[in-house]
Amino acid sequence: MEVAEVQKQYIRELLIKGRKIEAIKYLRTNFDLTLKDAKRLAELIDEDIAEGEYIRKPGPFRSGGVSALTYVFGLIGAIMLGIGVYLYLSHRNFVKEAEQTVAVVIHNPSQPVFEYKFEGQTYTYYSNIESQPPSYSVGEEVWVYVNPDDPHDVLINTFMDRWFVITLVGGMGVIFSSVSLLVFFLTRLR
Incomplete structure (x- = not known):
């Protein structure tokens, strides 16, 4: 033939x-x-x-050989990393300026209400974090950071309150950015 x-x-x-x-x-x-x-x-x-x-003709989600989805993943990853860094820095600055005191859980351990004393006054803080089963029990003591300029502004010194959102958003940002970079470099190697 x-x-x-x-x-x-x-x-x-x-x-x-x-x-x-x-x-x-x-x-x-x-x-x-x-x-x-x-x-x-x-x-x-x-x-x-x-x-x-x-x-290679660009398809509906391709531009120059690299998928537009790769850029979207990269952008989402960068935004999430930025938010994670911002939250970390704001928490760090808050803790640096705040004063520590002990708070006591006085009500509803699944979405606790804390009572704490600061400069001779008693304050109440209603947590916005709910958990089942409850993370606390009534009467339990926890450390809190109190903003000296606004004693109603507090940060509970637990992983969920201080680090969970930072870890979640920052971790997702790392994953999205890593996937984007990996796909980008693998596409370039072809």
Whole structure:
């Protein structure tokens, strides 16, 4: 079996345009080949094509070979990392300026109400974190950071109150950014 130069050129153009299935169909139809033989012949012709000759049409979610979804993941990751860093820094600054005192759980351990004394006055703090089963029991003591300029502004010194959101948002930011970078570099290596 011999392939004419014009036919070989047509097959080559199909392969350059990323239309390998069409090239195989053309070979099967015009040369009465089995699927296996047509695929092998297309691969042999494909081996002679230099990497720089390929034309890859951008699809609906592609731009320049890198998926637009990769950029979206990267942007989401960067935003989440930024939020995580901002929360970390604001908590750190709050703790640096705040004074520590002991608070006592006085009501509803699943969404606790804390009572604490600061500069001789008694204050009440209603937690916005609810848990089942309850994280606290009535009468339990916990350390809190109190803003000296606004004693109603407190931060409970527990993992859930201080670190959970920072860890969650920052961790998701790392994951999204890492996936984006990995896909970006793998696409560039092709």
